[in-house]
Amino acid sequence: MVEAENMRVGGTEDRDTGLPGVSAPIRYQFLDRWVSVVAGGCVLTVALVVGVTAAVGWDRDHPWQAATPRLAHVAVFGFVAVWAMQRPATARFGRVLLVVGLLFAVTSLSGSSNPWLYTIGRLVVPLAEVGLIYAALAFPYGRLVLRRDRLLMATLACAVVVLWTPAVVLNHEFLVGGPLVQCGDRCPANVLAVSQQTTVASGLSSLVFLVLFGCLLGAAGSLVKRYRDTSPVLRRRLLVGTCAGVAYSTVLASYAALAALIPHAQATTAIGWLVIAANLVIPIAFLVALLHGRLIARGVLLSLLRELMVAPDAVAFRMAIADVLEDPTLRLAHRQPDGELIDLQGRPLIERTNAGRAVSEVPGTADGLLLVHDPALRNDPEVFEAVCDAAAVAYDQHRQRLRVKALVEDLRSSRERLAVARDTERRRFERDLHDGAQQGFVAAQVRLGIARTRVSDESAGAESALDEASVQLDHAIGQLRDLAHGIYPAALESDGVAVALRVAASSAALRTGVNGADVGRFPREIEAAVYFSCLEAMQNADKHAGSGAHVNVALTRDAHAVRFAVTDDGKGFDPDDVAGRGGLLNIRDRLEPFGGAASINSTRGGGTAVTGWVPVQAATASRQDDPRASA
Amino acid sequence: MHRSAGRHPTGHCTIIQGVKPAARTVTVMVVDDNKEFRDAMRDLLEGEPGFRVVAEAVSGRQAVDMYARTSPDVVVMDIRMTELDGIEATRQLRRKDPQASVVLVTVGTLQDIPEAARECGAAAVLGKPEIKSSNLFPLLRRVQRDR
Numbered sequence: 001m002v003e004a005e006n007m008r009v010g011g012t013e014d015r016d017t018g019l020p021g022v023s024a025p026i027r028y029q030f031l032d033r034w035v036s037v038v039a040g041g042c043v044l045t046v047a048l049v050v051g052v053t054a055a056v057g058w059d060r061d062h063p064w065q066a067a068t069p070r071l072a073h074v075a076v077f078g079f080v081a082v083w084a085m086q087r088p089a090t091a092r093f094g095r096v097l098l099v100v101g102l103l104f105a106v107t108s109l110s111g112s113s114n115p116w117l118y119t120i121g122r123l124v125v126p127l128a129e130v131g132l133i134y135a136a137l138a139f140p141y142g143r144l145v146l147r148r149d150r151l152l153m154a155t156l157a158c159a160v161v162v163l164w165t166p167a168v169v170l171n172h173e174f175l176v177g178g179p180l181v182q183c184g185d186r187c188p189a190n191v192l193a194v195s196q197q198t199t200v201a202s203g204l205s206s207l208v209f210l211v212l213f214g215c216l217l218g219a220a221g222s223l224v225k226r227y228r229d230t231s232p233v234l235r236r237r238l239l240v241g242t243c244a245g246v247a248y249s250t251v252l253a254s255y256a257a258l259a260a261l262i263p264h265a266q267a268t269t270a271i272g273w274l275v276i277a278a279n280l281v282i283p284i285a286f287l288v289a290l291l292h293g294r295l296i297a298r299g300v301l302l303s304l305l306r307e308l309m310v311a312p313d314a315v316a317f318r319m320a321i322a323d324v325l326e327d328p329t330l331r332l333a334h335r336q337p338d339g340e341l342i343d344l345q346g347r348p349l350i351e352r353t354n355a356g357r358a359v360s361e362v363p364g365t366a367d368g369l370l371l372v373h374d375p376a377l378r379n380d381p382e383v384f385e386a387v388c389d390a391a392a393v394a395y396d397q398h399r400q401r402l403r404v405k406a407l408v409e410d411l412r413s414s415r416e417r418l419a420v421a422r423d424t425e426r427r428r429f430e431r432d433l434h435d436g437a438q439q440g441f442v443a444a445q446v447r448l449g450i451a452r453t454r455v456s457d458e459s460a461g462a463e464s465a466l467d468e469a470s471v472q473l474d475h476a477i478g479q480l481r482d483l484a485h486g487i488y489p490a491a492l493e494s495d496g497v498a499v500a501l502r503v504a505a506s507s508a509a510l511r512t513g514v515n516g517a518d519v520g521r522f523p524r525e526i527e528a529a530v531y532f533s534c535l536e537a538m539q540n541a542d543k544h545a546g547s548g549a550h551v552n553v554a555l556t557r558d559a560h561a562v563r564f565a566v567t568d569d570g571k572g573f574d575p576d577d578v579a580g581r582g583g584l585l586n587i588r589d590r591l592e593p594f595g596g597a598a599s600i601n602s603t604r605g606g607g608t609a610v611t612g613w614v615p616v617q618a619a620t621a622s623r624q625d626d627p628r629a630s631a
Numbered sequence: 632m633h634r635s636a637g638r639h640p641t642g643h644c645t646i647i648q649g650v651k652p653a654a655r656t657v658t659v660m661v662v663d664d665n666k667e668f669r670d671a672m673r674d675l676l677e678g679e680p681g682f683r684v685v686a687e688a689v690s691g692r693q694a695v696d697m698y699a700r701t702s703p704d705v706v707v708m709d710i711r712m713t714e715l716d717g718i719e720a721t722r723q724l725r726r727k728d729p730q731a732s733v734v735l736v737t738v739g740t741l742q743d744i745p746e747a748a749r750e751c752g753a754a755a756v757l758g759k760p761e762i763k764s765s766n767l768f769p770l771l772r773r774v775q776r777d778r
Contacts (some may be wrong), residue, residue, distance in 0.1 A: 305734045442759040443667035494745035
């Protein structure tokens with residue numbers, strides 16, 4: 001099963017990749033803004049002081065020649081560092097840049113005529129350049145992610161301490177100064193020198209440069225490998241930063257090689273100027289890289305949100321996240337109480353699929369949504385956490401949508417069941433009347449007829465009583481028949497809605513015509529809905545249209561729906577009159593359970609039209625198979 | 632005259648055997664799923680000379696099954712029954728015997744009579760509340776005569 005750590009557990013190391021687990025969520029602290037501003041201000045102040053110190057240093061003829069580029073350099077570092085510190089994800093990187101900028105500021109002291117300041121300035125030069133390599137390897141989060149990078153930096157630190165320090169203390173002059181340190185015989189003395197061992201110092205210095213050369217090439221290779229091995233999204237975000245880091249490492253490595261082999265050659269000086277240019281350019285390159293990465297992250301999130309918000313189901317939801325993170329193997333999962341992972345369809349995620357995968361919790365989801373994904377995605381916590389946050393919001397909305405959709409469907413289904421049950425009950429009641437009371441009355445009527453025949457010659461009184469009873473029974477049978485007809489007309493069952501409406505129209509108070517004999521048959525519940533809707537409209541017309549009005553019922557059917565229109569040329573009414581809407585509500589209650597709708601149009605003196613429809617999809621369902629007795 | 636009653640295999644109907652109707656006697660099969668109505672019809676018809684109920688059935692299906700064995704002059708059949716309604720039963724009877732005469736009856740009004748009832752081949756359609764000696768007997772005799 002999956003062995004990866006939960007992404008929200010900080011400081012853990014991924015067992016498969018050797019990469020560190022993602023730290024606790026980066027949350028912006030209000031104080032960070034002030035800390036970064038104050039820190040940036042300090043760097044600028046130090047740079048100014050150092051610059052002025054350098055300007056009044058050993059180069060009296062061109063006091064600003066060396067100071068100006070150094071001041072500009074430090075200012076650029078300070079600006080980029082402060083900008084990076086404004087964002088939680090890159091705040092640490094910003095602090096790294098701040099320290100590197102500070103070191104470069106200190107290197108300006110090499111322009112001073114004071115031996116102590118001069119010595120400090122010369123000592124810090126390699127430290128600043130090593131710091132810049134650290135920044136390149138730690139881009140964009142400010143920490144070394146890979147073991148080989150940490151090893152490289154440790155090697156560089158050892159080289160400086162073990163080789164560079166003896167080289168400094170064994171010579172009264174610094175051997176290689178770079179293009180900006182062209183003081184020659186005017187250079188102040190190295191105050192740290194304890195003896196003059198030029199040959200040993202020169203050898204150590206060359207060795208330092210060779211180690212530096214190897215480590216820089218290693219750093220360039222590591223950057224390229226990290227770029228190739230990382231997730232596609234992070235690869236795009238790292239493109240500019242990686243190019244800048246590789247270019248800088250390569251240029252610095254070239255200078256280190258030349259400084260080790262031919263320290264006083266023109267080529268070395270030329271490459272030295274290139275290093276200075278690179279030192280100036282690289283903070284700007286980091287700024288461009290951060291902006292570029294930010295744009296890509298924003299694009300990823302926008303794309304994700306667009307996809308997630310319209311994802312119709314769990315599969316589309318997963319695909320959306322997998323697409324933006326460019327990890328086609330990504331899966332959504334839940335954890336069972338026994339620890340086993342299952343996908344959103346409840347199927348177990350088998351071990352073969354999960355081998356070498358990382359599992360991250362999507363925070364804030366009600367049911368503990370998990371992502372099973374490529375561990376490399378964790379190397380870009382800014383994007384990954386943002387994706388998780390967006391996924392959490394969208395997932396909860398998705399669940400809410402599904403819940404609402406299910407509720408609406410339940411409600412519609414419930415209304416449909418109620419409507420069907422109501423009509424079924426009507427039919428049952430009508431059949432009970434037909435099979436029970438009506439038949440009994442009819443049988444009694446027949447027997448009364450028999451009795452009437454048998455007593456006619458014997459008792460005139462009995463004959464009269466029987467005739468009276470027969471009349472009363474006829475009346476009762478008629479009433480019972482009308483009641484049964486009103487409950488559920490037999491013609492609706494046997495001949496469909498058009499015929500049933502014609503029967504109803506024949507007993508309407510107003511003259512009523514029915515068109516639509518060719519409308520055909522529909523499922524029983526649809527016919528009942530249309531029939532009782534039209535009947536409601538007809539009864540409303542009888543009540544409100546006024547005497548002398550004419551009513552017309554039109555039934556039509558097309559490929560999509562069965563439609564009806566009940567129109568009259570009566571008095572009409574104001575549609576805003578709430579009292580006039582009661583009938584429409586009844587009709588809607590009839591039609592909406594089957595996906596239909598109704599509307600009413602009326603004006604005072606202009607008649608009324610009630611129209612409605614029911615989808616033909618609902619009407620295409622076959623009728624129930626239970627026997628349909630006629631009349 | 633000897634008359635014996637036998638049960639239909641389904642147990643729901645009665646076949647009156649051994650009846651040799653006299654000349655011009657109208658033999659009738661009564662088909663209705665309501666026993667009260669069947670009994671009333673039997674009493675009405677048996678009380679009138681020249682009419683004889685030769686079979687009763689509780690559904691259209693039983694009527695179709697029994698028709699060939701009893702060969703009634705007229706079938707008085709309810710339209711609305713649960714197991715094969717009167718209209719479909721009339722069609723089937725008329726397919727087997729085009730001379731079959733069926734009078735359909737219903738508790739509804741004439742408006743309630745399905746359109747199919749007028750096209751299925753029935754000789755007449757009669758409302759049950761209108762059944763009286765004065766109109767039933769002439770109707771049955773006319774139907775028998777018109778076969």
